[in-house]
Amino acid sequence: MSGSKTLTEAFEKAAYPLGGHGPRDVEVLRQAFEEVPGSMSSDMYGKGKAIEDFQSKMASYLGKEAAVFFPSGTMAQQIALRIWCDGKGLKRVAYHPLCHLEIHEQDGMKELHHIEAVLLADKERLITLDDVRQLEGEISCLLLELPQREIGGQLPPYEELEAISAYCREKGIRLHLDGARLFEITPYYNKSAAEICGLFDSVYVSFYKGIGGIAGAVLAGDASFTEQSKIWKRRHGGDLISLYPYIVSSEYYFDRRIGSMKRYYEEAKELAALYNACGGVSTRPEVPVSNMFHVHFKLPEEKAASILAHVAETTGVGLSAWLRETEEGACFFEISIGDRYANVPKEKIEEAFRLLGELMEEAMK
Amino acid sequence: MSGSKTLTEAFEKAAYPLGGHGPRDVEVLRQAFEEVPGSMSSDMYGKGKAIEDFQSKMASYLGKEAAVFFPSGTMAQQIALRIWCDGKGLKRVAYHPLCHLEIHEQDGMKELHHIEAVLLADKERLITLDDVRQLEGEISCLLLELPQREIGGQLPPYEELEAISAYCREKGIRLHLDGARLFEITPYYNKSAAEICGLFDSVYVSFYKGIGGIAGAVLAGDASFTEQSKIWKRRHGGDLISLYPYIVSSEYYFDRRIGSMKRYYEEAKELAALYNACGGVSTRPEVPVSNMFHVHFKLPEEKAASILAHVAETTGVGLSAWLRETEEGACFFEISIGDRYANVPKEKIEEAFRLLGELMEEAMK
Numbered sequence: 147m148s149g150s151k152t153l154t155e156a157f158e159k160a161a162y163p164l165g166g167h168g169p170r171d172v173e174v175l176r177q178a179f180e181e182v183p184g185s186m187s188s189d190m191y192g193k194g195k196a197i198e199d200f201q202s203k204m205a206s207y208l209g210k211e212a213a214v215f216f217p218s219g220t221m222a223q224q225i226a227l228r229i230w231c232d233g234k235g236l237k238r239v240a241y242h243p244l245c246h247l248e249i250h251e252q253d254g255m256k257e258l259h260h261i262e263a264v265l266l267a268d269k270e271r272l273i274t275l276d277d278v279r280q281l282e283g284e285i286s287c288l289l290l291e292l293p294q295r296e297i298g299g300q301l302p303p304y305e306e307l308e309a310i311s312a313y314c315r316e317k318g319i320r321l322h323l324d325g326a327r328l329f330e331i332t333p334y335y336n337k338s339a340a341e342i343c344g345l346f347d348s349v350y351v352s353f354y355k356g357i358g359g360i361a362g363a364v365l366a367g368d369a370s371f372t373e374q375s376k377i378w379k380r381r382h383g384g385d386l387i388s389l390y391p392y393i394v395s396s397e398y399y400f401d402r403r404i405g406s407m408k409r410y411y412e413e414a415k416e417l418a419a420l421y422n423a424c425g426g427v428s429t430r431p432e433v434p435v436s437n438m439f440h441v442h443f444k445l446p447e448e449k450a451a452s453i454l455a456h457v458a459e460t461t462g463v464g465l466s467a468w469l470r471e472t473e474e475g476a477c478f479f480e481i482s483i484g485d486r487y488a489n490v491p492k493e494k495i496e497e498a499f500r501l502l503g504e505l506m507e508e509a510m511k
Numbered sequence: 512m513s514g515s516k517t518l519t520e521a522f523e524k525a526a527y528p529l530g531g532h533g534p535r536d537v538e539v540l541r542q543a544f545e546e547v548p549g550s551m552s553s554d555m556y557g558k559g560k561a562i563e564d565f566q567s568k569m570a571s572y573l574g575k576e577a578a579v580f581f582p583s584g585t586m587a588q589q590i591a592l593r594i595w596c597d598g599k600g601l602k603r604v605a606y607h608p609l610c611h612l613e614i615h616e617q618d619g620m621k622e623l624h625h626i627e628a629v630l631l632a633d634k635e636r637l638i639t640l641d642d643v644r645q646l647e648g649e650i651s652c653l654l655l656e657l658p659q660r661e662i663g664g665q666l667p668p669y670e671e672l673e674a675i676s677a678y679c680r681e682k683g684i685r686l687h688l689d690g691a692r693l694f695e696i697t698p699y700y701n702k703s704a705a706e707i708c709g710l711f712d713s714v715y716v717s718f719y720k721g722i723g724g725i726a727g728a729v730l731a732g733d734a735s736f737t738e739q740s741k742i743w744k745r746r747h748g749g750d751l752i753s754l755y756p757y758i759v760s761s762e763y764y765f766d767r768r769i770g771s772m773k774r775y776y777e778e779a780k781e782l783a784a785l786y787n788a789c790g791g792v793s794t795r796p797e798v799p800v801s802n803m804f805h806v807h808f809k810l811p812e813e814k815a816a817s818i819l820a821h822v823a824e825t826t827g828v829g830l831s832a833w834l835r836e837t838e839e840g841a842c843f844f845e846i847s848i849g850d851r852y853a854n855v856p857k858e859k860i861e862e863a864f865r866l867l868g869e870l871m872e873e874a875m876k
Contacts, residue, residue: 169552172553251746254745380616382619
């Protein structure tokens with residue numbers, strides 16, 4: 147049995163998992179629908195109160211003229227970029243090398259929309275204003291992901307964001323926000339979602355990250371943009387007869403958790419500090435700027451896995467269910483703080499980190 | 512107020528609507544999940560028991576090697592045609608002029624996949640073997656929709672289907688089944704779904720027509736085909752983290768209703784005969800071959816609407832909520848028989864058709 151399999155099993159048995167809101171199970175749906183009257187009508191192919199009310203609510207929250215509910219962010223973002231490309235008559239966009247569209251979507255944007263991607267910055271750092279200034283040739287749209295998930299959830303200073311936005315407006319480049327974790331960064335920037343979105347022409351947000359819904363996304367922008375997005379949604383096969391299972395649950399968990407983003411952020415900082423106090427362990431970013439961060443171990447995956455499994459078995463605290471090997475032969479995992487963290491007794495967390503510190507000290511000798 | 516608006520209102524108040532299973536409301540979801548344990552895990556991006564078990568069940572039911580669950584038929588069918596086109600290196604397919612891909616999908620197949628469509632037959636009749644034989648130039652795939660919904664749900668003789676299938680195999684043309692209403696035609700052909708699908712290389716079925724689920728589709732074929740379809744599903748943005756709200760409800764209503772297709776079909780024939788006995792009314796097809804048919808009135812829309820509204824208000828029997836004008840200035844509606852029909856008292860139906868007959872006689876003078 148590999149270390150990782152033992153780790154997953156130990157995590158699943160752990161009484162106190164530290165990340166997330168809870169298991170992704172049918173209970174998530176059941177809770178969201180508990181108070182919904184059975185007589186509530188379905189949305190019908192993008193129309194009806196069930197979808198329109200939530201779209202209006204999100205448009206208003208994001209400070210945009212209109213919003214459209216999508217089954218997925220993959221669909222929403224390809225469509226956003228396609229609309230901006232068609233508007234300019236140039237199928238060329240720029241984004242980070244670890245952008246979701248580049249690494250998680252089987253090249254949908256290229257295969258379906260024939261849009262060329264210019265990769266800005268590199269896999270180790272954020273896109274800067276200089277990267278955008280030095281970009282060769284024209285582009286229709288720049289996509290920024292806030293926070294940049296694949297490097298631990300990092301954020302540029304807000305002033306740099308404003309400068310990039312101003313530069314793009316000056317140059318006629320559309321700015322799109324991959325806001326899969328937008329809600330989660332408002333406490334760090336100390337800005338409303340609408341203020342942040344004000345820097346962008348279009349924005350996508352997700353309802354199953356910090357919000358903890360079942361699935362679903364919203365794409366927002368001006369009304370001409372969102373109307374075009376509905377046509378493309380139909381073309382992609384995303385204009386379902388009924389999206390209400392996702393809409394109702396998205397709204398339910400949005401209402402329930404949108405006020406907790408600051409708490410998740412503070413807890414993430416607290417937890418990261420505990421990791422950074424252990425030898426051979428470091429978080430990225432060192433001080434989180436949202437509810438998420440990566441935890442790196444200066445150990446081979448199998449060794450780190452057996453340590454995490456041992457902590458879970460001994461203390462009941464589940465630090466992670468998995469580890470991923472890095473190119474340097476070390477390993478890391480990602481954690482996002484949700485509702486669970488606050489329910490773990492403080493002494494359990496202390497016990498787990500005392501043990502982790504000891505085991506790491508031993509292993510690093 | 513237009514006749515049609517009155518009609519919709521009268522239909523909504525009618526105690527005995529004749530078509531469908533019931534309102535498309537949250538109760539549909541609630542019932543499907545009533546007995547599902549809250550601890551049941553979500554599918555995860557196309558993996559896990561929640562999706563794999565149902566895919567296996569449907570593959571077996573359809574007599575295919577493998578099946579993939581999709582959020583929509585729009586997505587599934589574009590992908591099927593794309594795979595067959597890529598396989599042959601020719602982006603050209605043939606289908607009926609009233610094919611769903613041609614009239615309901617905002618040209619997704621053309622805009623996203625750049626596939627050319629050859630339209631066979633015409634808007635008034637089914638595709639025949641001769642149409643396929645006389646097709647000019649090569650195609651990668653022929654799509655047949657059984658039954659052909661937009662002309663009332665018509666079917667070719669089974670022998671013609673077999674001949675088209677044999678011809679396509681001989682010529683190296685892939686045959687794809689738009690089986691949005693496949694379950695509903697098995698009683699007329701007196702064949703299993705697997706027997707019918709045996710004539711096709713790939714097949715799509717829907718879970719919110721005769722089955723009455725919330726949304727969702729399955730695409731089935733050989734394993735190499737379905738594996739490719741998963742890649743395209745990710746590209747389209749249809750590989751959601753959780754599709755279980757649609758999967759669980761699809762399976763629930765499949766199990767509950769698959770055995771009722773014969774009854775719906777028999778009831779459709781009974782109801783069509785009642786319409787055809789009224790002057791100025793005729794059904795298309797005259798004798799239904801599935802649970803669906805169209806009802807045509809030799810009257811302008813407004814006049815027919817006020818008659819149907821009057822029947823609903825007087826007898827409580829809702830014949831239709833809407834009417835569509837034809838090019839000839841007459842009108843029609845579509846009806847699909849589901850669970851509701853059997854629950855309407857026979858004397859209510861008789862009363863409604865006695866009144867409809869009288870009103871039509873009056874109107875046709």
